[in-house]
Amino acid sequence: MKPDKQPPKTEEPIKPTCCIDLCEFGAALDGAAAKKDAHVLEEFISACCSEAGFPECARIYLGSSFCVNAFMHLGDDLLDALVVFCKDYAVPVTLVLPIVTEGNQQRFKERLSAILGRADCPVDELTVNDYGMLDYVSSHCALPINLGRLFSKDLRDPRYPETFRTSVKPAILTGELARIRAAYPRVAGIELDPMASAIDIKALPTDIALGLHFPLCYVSTGHLCEVAAQGRELTGKFHAEAPCADECVHADVCYTLRHSQGGDGFNPPSIALFKHGKTVYYPNYEARVVNANAYRLVYLPDRFGWSAQDAVTAIHASGDTANTADRPAPRGERERARARRGNIYSERRDRSHADGESHATTRAQNEKHRDADSHATTQTHSGERQKSRRPEQSRDTDSHATPRRDGKPQQGGRKPNIDTESHATSRRDGREDRR
Amino acid sequence: MSILIPFNDENATDSYIEAGASEFYLGFYDDEWEARFGETVELNRMSGFKREANAYPLDEFLPLVTRTIAKGVHLYVPFNASSYTDEQYDWIVSRYLKLIAEAGATGVILSTPELIAPAKELGLVTVASTMCGIFNADIARFYQRAGIDRMIFPRELSIDEIRTIKEAVPGLAYEVFLMRNGCIFSDSHCLGRHRAGCFSVCRTLRQAEYFTDLHDPQHSPSQIAENDRAYREDLFDRACGLCALWYFEQMGIDAYKVVGRGDDPRALAHDIALIDRNLKIARDCASQAEFLERMERPEGFEDVCANRLSCYYPEALNA
Numbered sequence: 187m188k189p190d191k192q193p194p195k196t197e198e199p200i201k202p203t204c205c206i207d208l209c210e211f212g213a214a215l216d217g218a219a220a221k222k223d224a225h226v227l228e229e230f231i232s233a234c235c236s237e238a239g240f241p242e243c244a245r246i247y248l249g250s251s252f253c254v255n256a257f258m259h260l261g262d263d264l265l266d267a268l269v270v271f272c273k274d275y276a277v278p279v280t281l282v283l284p285i286v287t288e289g290n291q292q293r294f295k296e297r298l299s300a301i302l303g304r305a306d307c308p309v310d311e312l313t314v315n316d317y318g319m320l321d322y323v324s325s326h327c328a329l330p331i332n333l334g335r336l337f338s339k340d341l342r343d344p345r346y347p348e349t350f351r352t353s354v355k356p357a358i359l360t361g362e363l364a365r366i367r368a369a370y371p372r373v374a375g376i377e378l379d380p381m382a383s384a385i386d387i388k389a390l391p392t393d394i395a396l397g398l399h400f401p402l403c404y405v406s407t408g409h410l411c412e413v414a415a416q417g418r419e420l421t422g423k424f425h426a427e428a429p430c431a432d433e434c435v436h437a438d439v440c441y442t443l444r445h446s447q448g449g450d451g452f453n454p455p456s457i458a459l460f461k462h463g464k465t466v467y468y469p470n471y472e473a474r475v476v477n478a479n480a481y482r483l484v485y486l487p488d489r490f491g492w493s494a495q496d497a498v499t500a501i502h503a504s505g506d507t508a509n510t511a512d513r514p515a516p517r518g519e520r521e522r523a524r525a526r527r528g529n530i531y532s533e534r535r536d537r538s539h540a541d542g543e544s545h546a547t548t549r550a551q552n553e554k555h556r557d558a559d560s561h562a563t564t565q566t567h568s569g570e571r572q573k574s575r576r577p578e579q580s581r582d583t584d585s586h587a588t589p590r591r592d593g594k595p596q597q598g599g600r601k602p603n604i605d606t607e608s609h610a611t612s613r614r615d616g617r618e619d620r621r
Numbered sequence: 622m623s624i625l626i627p628f629n630d631e632n633a634t635d636s637y638i639e640a641g642a643s644e645f646y647l648g649f650y651d652d653e654w655e656a657r658f659g660e661t662v663e664l665n666r667m668s669g670f671k672r673e674a675n676a677y678p679l680d681e682f683l684p685l686v687t688r689t690i691a692k693g694v695h696l697y698v699p700f701n702a703s704s705y706t707d708e709q710y711d712w713i714v715s716r717y718l719k720l721i722a723e724a725g726a727t728g729v730i731l732s733t734p735e736l737i738a739p740a741k742e743l744g745l746v747t748v749a750s751t752m753c754g755i756f757n758a759d760i761a762r763f764y765q766r767a768g769i770d771r772m773i774f775p776r777e778l779s780i781d782e783i784r785t786i787k788e789a790v791p792g793l794a795y796e797v798f799l800m801r802n803g804c805i806f807s808d809s810h811c812l813g814r815h816r817a818g819c820f821s822v823c824r825t826l827r828q829a830e831y832f833t834d835l836h837d838p839q840h841s842p843s844q845i846a847e848n849d850r851a852y853r854e855d856l857f858d859r860a861c862g863l864c865a866l867w868y869f870e871q872m873g874i875d876a877y878k879v880v881g882r883g884d885d886p887r888a889l890a891h892d893i894a895l896i897d898r899n900l901k902i903a904r905d906c907a908s909q910a911e912f913l914e915r916m917e918r919p920e921g922f923e924d925v926c927a928n929r930l931s932c933y934y935p936e937a938l939n940a
Binding site: 285286287288289291316317318319320321322336338339340341342343345346348349355357358360361362365381404405406407408409410412413415416417418420421423424425426427431433436437438439440441442443444459460461464466 | 709764929
């Protein structure tokens, strides 16, 4: 848990494989796909790439890590559109499977079977989030398996900066992963959240693919949905995995935590979090991978509720998502902007904190901190380990190298600059342009 | 069909037993653990609350285990932090498990499969914590194959789901939650720190400034306002579940777990006695409808029962 303090070495930065996370977007995109707009998915993914600063989309994540309803609501229209997109761009799909409560098991497995049974199915790997699903897909499917973000249970709590601003070595890498692989040999990858300032993956086996979700880190999730209960009678609210009408497509809950909400002697900085569906996230643009030689960066827009909907709406309105920044900001845009300042901690000094010893972080402090972390990052890229990572590189290099079909320009025209540092920096710059 | 309760004050032991509890779970703290792994690394799920939730150091804890077991009850020790490194596993196995077994503890409550085998080698009963997230029969089978003896169902499962899993995976003992602290998230995947200072994430969020960002409102402002209030003020405000006792007795649930390691012992004893009285009623009833008619509800629960927002198993009221 201690930051690496060895002096930096100057080496060429690692370029992660750029992936777009469509998980939790299914309902919004399916609605658009149902209108048979052949370009809706292409435009949306292109917009996501532009936001993330990705030169291209090398892989798509589809399904849901957190909600069985979100998975079940993946419609055939979206899958049809996805098949076309993936064929045109030679982009493979990772199908992400949530934890399923017993009452939904049968229909979930039927739906999973139907998706994987499509002759044109672009799914080439599965991500599971619990031991039961790992066991099930191991015996029912032949695809490689990733351990999803719910498998790694390192605490990640921005309310405690002293524990958050560290380089974390995920506990699952110290031994659990090896034991799982011994029992389930088709486990070929692992997904992690940006749970701290730095994620040290030195212990990651060389033949295991890492997918780092970015920029959103989930901190808590469950099976009760706040927004799905909005239209229900009081006695019918908040039942686990109750059927829903994709209310999360239309509503997020945004939180601002203040100093005054700490206990005695505790002064957390102001923090912005938000909840989409059943899951609470915070955006962590500081996160970087330490000791990485190859990994995937899995991008999910941090405004994903309205972003998806508005992007789709904009597509249908004008056929172009490039100008979505010009449209009127939806309610909450200003508050959301606070969370997009490049750091989860507010720069503002909270008025309720009167002792003058504010823990609120300044931009300058952030930059200093990032510099310190970048040293830890670059010093670890030894040539020896880079060579040993070839299997993973080859695994994803094919898709990563896939050219865009028609030389279509990236939205916004931003020059791609993807490395272990710039995925945070370029994103931040993009946001500031919009503000 | 025991009542399993947290135990954090030896002086309250007899009152708990008198009220009807026959199983206890009790954590400890160890300065050496903190010195080796850091103050923020949890030995169990409640380590962040320091002595409030784990009152005894290891050297006082072990004789306390022996004294408590001598009263004819069972006692379980939790090792249910959200995750451990291999070094921490080794430390737990080499430093704690043997001592706990020698002290006479019944078993250990575990959050991961890694500790099952070493605990069983010492003759300890192994219990899958709610941190394991036994949400379906596939997960239950995995833990059964790993050697677990007993498991607790997450709060979010319905009575039917509990019955289905129990029937699909026989040969294990099962626990369900009753009373006191409900969770709006899943214990198994709540990765905020539960500790003094900010307490749990859900508590912080309930107190935080918030707004519901509606992109395309589907419901009226009054509906949304009611939903906000219900979620933040009423949901699990007084968590219960007593109405489901008849169903659980019918299906042979082995233990009813009450949480609250840091709670007032008198309030805890009150809840134990209430559960015990209702268990006796449930065992004497021929149907759920009869149980609902005869059961003793918690004091002042008229409104709570009416809105069902504190019910672990709200469907029990539909009989």
